[in-house]
Amino acid sequence: MKKSILFVFILLAFGGVLFFYNLGGWDLWNPDEPRYAQVAKEMLQGEGWIIPHLNGEVYFDKPPLFFWLIAGTAKLIGGMNEAAARFPSALFGIGIVLLLFFLGKKLFDEKAGLLAAFILATNIEFIWLARRASIDATLTFFTTAAITLLYLGFYQKRGRWGFYLLAYLAMVLAVLTKLQIGVIVPVFVIGGYFLFRREFGFFKDSSHIPGIALFIAIIGGWLALAYLSGGGDYLWGLLYQKTSSRLLEETSHTRPLYYYLVNFPGNFIPWIFFLPSALIYGLSHKERTKEFVFIVFWFAIIFVALSLFKAKRELYLLPLYPAAALMVGALLAKLPLGAEGAVKRICSIPLMVMIVLLALIAMSLPIVAALKGSFYLEHPWEIGLITALITGGGAFLAFLAHRYRRRDLPFYIIVAMVLALTLYGAGRIFPEINKYKSARPLAQAIVGAMRPGDQLGIYQLEGANFIYYTGYNQMRWLEDERKLKEFLRSSQGVFCIMRERHYKLLQQDPTLVISVVATGQVGSKHLAVISNRQLP
Known part of the structure; x- marks a missing residue:
């Protein structure tokens, strides 16, 4: 028990440094961060807490819980x-890291739980999403x-009913975070597993009733x-057009069936090298x-199910990362990387293989x-050398x-290496990349040029980053050229x-009588701000 408490404090300290160091050290980047922050900001500005709003309009894409959390923090x-x-x-x-420690301890032993927690915390996709204003880390918890x-x-x-009651409460919160996927993931995993095991008693158990009643009442x-x-x-x-339909119909996130097979290995670095061995050994x-x-x-069930959906993004897979971390943690707990013996191969x-690739x-x-960094960085040589040394x-x-x-x-050296790279990235690399990625400078130029009564529009761009950094939440969304020209011919300043x-x-x-107010680059997009007003 004392050792478990010590491990919890170690994981808290490690996660606190890994995820919170310089958390606000650069601006909010597209596609998701400024949009979610703006929705939360509009809640604070009085648009209402039950129905989220973006740009003063109803925001159908997500339920309110994540925005409540951001607004509450603010x-x-x-x-x-x-x-x-x-x-x-x-x-x-x-929270997920600590939860995985306790689950690994229950399923295997304390060491497996500790290693799995470190593995989850130090793969690049999990670090990335736990340090961004992204819904998926909250959903995955x-x-x-x-x-x-x-x-x-x-x-x-x-x-048993108490466990089930808390489980259904967790599903309530998952639904309030990202709708149907909050039920799909646990139902597919648990329901599918007990069907596979022919444990039909799980489905007949009356201990589910209080939890189901709680779920129905709250949702x-x-x-x-x-x-x-x-x-x-x-x-x-909310429940179909902007959510469910995107999983089944053609969308901007439509990807081929094999998309996750290509992307997951790179996102689970550095521990992906051990996952095949974990599967071979464990099975x-x-x-x-x-x-x-x-x-x-x-x-497997999450990987296959999400691969069958048409809409795919790398972050959608995050709910299976705890399982991947547990598999590798269970392997390395039994076969330490520095141990001897033929089976340890x-x-x-x-x-x-990993060491050779890291060296290369x-x-x-x-x-x-x-060669490439000067486009994004002010000090490419310094950053290249220090990341190479780490x-x-x-x-x-x-x-x-x-x-x-x-x-x-060897395991803890790899963990320390990832920690050092993350801290250097958060303290040095991302603040430099920010100048390439941020909409703030162009937004400030817009604010400086606009007068009271002027109107702001955006043409064939998402625009949430400009809404957030200009503070102007009555932006006109323009999608076709005819409406754009009508907008620019307006009698008022636009x-x-x-x-x-x-x-x-x-x-x-x-x-058209137009002039350029400012130009700039946000990410890969070269942008211009134009006006129908003649500026000095």
Whole structure:
């Protein structure tokens, strides 16, 4: 028990540094961050807490819980800013890490839980999403909690209904975070697993009844309030047009069936090298247990189900990352990276592959930074050299620890290397990239040029970043050229943000009297701000 408490404090300290260091050190970046922060800001400005709004209009895409969390954080710290927008993700990122420690301890042993927690915390996709104003870390906490409570609850002789009640509460919060996927993930994982195991008693258990009643009461109450506030059109848009239909129909996120097969390995770096070994070892006849089969099923059912949906984004897979971390953690707890013996080759071979690749990356980083980094960075050589030293040093030390059979030391060297890279990235790299990615400078130029009564529009761009950084939440969304020209011919002063190539096409129309207010680059987009007002 004392050791578990110590491990919890270690994970809290580690996660606190990893996820919170310089959390507000750069601006909110597209596609999601400024949009979610703006929705929360409009809640604070009086648009209402039941139905989210963006740009003064009903925002159908997501339910309100995540925006409540951002708005609540902003209230606590005295105002909306980048740290407030990212705080919920970082907080729930630590929550998932701690939850995985306890689940790993229950399924395997304390060491497996600790290693799995570190593995989850230090893969690049999890770090990225736990440090962004992104819904998916919050969603993954609730889906992981629901899966954990339903699975462990089934094997309890007493108090099973309490586990189930908390599981259904977690599903309530998951639905309020990201709608149907908050139920789909735990139902597919737990329901599918117990069907696979022919454990039909799970489905007949009356202990579910209080939890189901709680779920229906809370979600039903929320839907009733939403209906009273927004009517049937709002519920139709929220529950189908902007959510479910995107999973089944062609959307801007439509990807091929094999999309996740290509993307997941790169996102689970550096631990992806050990995942095949974990599957081979854990599913071997001698080592196979129902607990390991459960986490393999968890991983596989989500991977397959989400691959079948037409809409795909890398972050959609985050709810299976805890299962992947548990598989690798269970392997490395039994077969430490620095141990001896022929069977340990199942770990030593992927470790050597990883070390070689890290060494190659370290050697190439200064060159790549010098050739390509000057476009994004002010100090490409410095950043290239320091990241190379951290990466190469980590690879070399891990090799030495393995060579001299220091058991778990290679693992913790890799963890420390990822921590060092993350802190350097958060403190140095991302603030420099911010000048390339941020909409703030162009937004400030717009604010400086606009007068009271002027109107702002945006042409064929998302625009939430400009709404957030201009503070102007009555922006006109313009999608076709005819409406754009009507807007620019308005008798009042108007400004419009568009791509530079669209501005060059407008210059060919002699009936338009327009001038350029400012130009700039936001990400890969070269933008111009134009006005029908002649500026000095």
